[in-house]
Amino acid sequence: MLYREAGEFKSTYQADQAILTIRQDRWFMWALLAVAFVLIPLVSSEYWLGTIMLPFLILALAALGLNVLTGYAGQLSLGTGGFMATGAFAAYKLATAFPELNILIVILMSGAITAGVGLLFGLPSLRIKGFYLAVATLASQFFLIWMFNKFGWFTNYSASGVISAPPMAVFGDNFVTGPYATAEAKYLFTLTLVVLFALMTKNLVRSNIGREWMAVRDMDIAAEIIGIKMLPTKLKAFAYSSFLCGIAGALWAFVYTGSVEPLAFDVNRSFQILFMIIIGGLGSIMGAFLGSAFIVLLPIFLSNAPHWVGLNIPVDLISHIEFMVFGALIIFFLIVEPHGLARLWQLLKEKLRLWPFPY
């Protein structure tokens, strides 16, 4: 009743091709952006911005990257952590080798470098498919982490193998990394980047590149027969996906933690991001954000829940129980809604069309 397209007439092609064709959707999106850009920085504490919103946004960006590869192009990948590490270390090398570079350029360039690495590791996907490919992408994960651990050049020969971000500003003295950066500045910087890349991705998957990806996902041999070239299509997916993952890695190292070691991007990170896109919804931009929110908030909730109800359990036992509950919840979610939270959102909107008069 309140939410439907009836009575909205489009008089231009431009309006017809808009991302959000329903007026209420557009209002909702503007409201969401207003809340994210204005309300949250005003009302949130430093803790909320720094330890919950930042990882949520950055991991959502990585999930977006993996979603392009797995959800849209159908190439199952377990190498996300390795690509994030590549982004982080590329950004570190760039920032220390050329200190005068602006952080935006550093981050974009590290994304581009990661895209190159992604291209290289995407090459086997032309011959290897399905779960064979998934295991093969683990090769990139382990190889890249080993490389960053092993060769001192990547960490500028720091003894601990940890890289620390130098203080950098977008313009003037608006520091977004290092000790002078405020949580608000970090948050707004990350949010802006993430929103821009989400918009870019949304448009990309609506373009002919995105349609090629989806054709390859649905049946690659059929896609080949209708004239889609496998090599460029799959490699584009790998490159763009690694680009986003690399930027997420650079943001993680520079803006979120400030200093990072390769182990922060181990295989568990890859699984975590794969969980996000499965729980959120494969092949959905919204899903990447919903999944990220779920996976970031769940462990925080689980580790705090016993305190709230007044139970006192030893720490190691809590972490084991956390594992258990986490696994059980994953299974529960998959059983209840195998297509993810984004699908639930869709269903909700379907219901909303008729609400409150179901006839």
Added chain:
Amino acid sequence: MRIEKSVIFIFIWTLLLMVAIPWTIGKVSSNIFFEWPFFFEVAIGGLLAGVMYSLVALGFVLIFKASGVFNFAQGAMVLFSALTLVGLNELGLPMWLAIIATLAVMLLLAVAIERVVLRSLVNQEHIILFMATIGITYFLDGFGQTLWGSEVKILDLGIPNNPGLYFDGKILINDFDLVAALIAGLLVIGLALFFQYTRIGRALRAVADDHQAALSVGIPLKHIWVIVWAVAGIVALVAGIMWGSKLGVQFSLALIALKALPVLILGGFTSVPGAIIGGLIIGAGEKLAEVFVAPLIGGGIEDWFAYMLALAFLVFRPQGLFGEKIIERV
């Protein structure tokens, strides 16, 4: 089983390269020591270690064959079975009784997984089922450690664990590895006989071939899944016992799943002999590379070398050495 010509070619090339690369490096580089008895010692050690990887990979293959599920939880099942065994033993049960009790627990686990997870996810996409098994992994890791604690436990079955000299005292081989290889061999023969000659085994092969055809001739799919997960549980227990007595029962046992994955893709997801041969190739290749190649590039390559090796094989045979040929139709 018919072996294709290309497999034999790949095989011969592998053997040649495995000998030629260390030999050449030994000749060229002065700080790498190459001598034939030493080479064979490394190679045999690697082959025996590879058998241990195969033990884990076998569990993957069984489940993939019968249900098309890529069971990431196999590593967690290894850990869980070993933890249960040691835990029961510490509670005072004699070892043989503890083993039987653990077998019963693994059977229960198989029933539970089929009831709760698989039955509700019938006909979903492969990736969803894969994710569900990762969920099972988390659950089992947490559950096992909640029940039995997370400190390192020692599992001693009285298997000799001292190095012995063979071939006129020229080659040093660990007795434990020999015993492990023997047990793995027996297990594979047992499984082969089970698959080949029993009624259940025939049903399993039928299900592996074609779910729908199997259903239409009256094979109860749900029971078959329970059986196959139970068999995978038994294989996990054997692997858990062997790895547990080698490394001690601890959380890192769950990570050997990551060691078994390259074995799995090299041999092919659907082939039991593939898991064994894959294990042998990965084991020998990894050890040889570690001794003869790794010092040149900085060492510590065991994390990724197996994956790269498997990847190299896959480029030539995308379905693994013994996997079913992938036939695509529109």
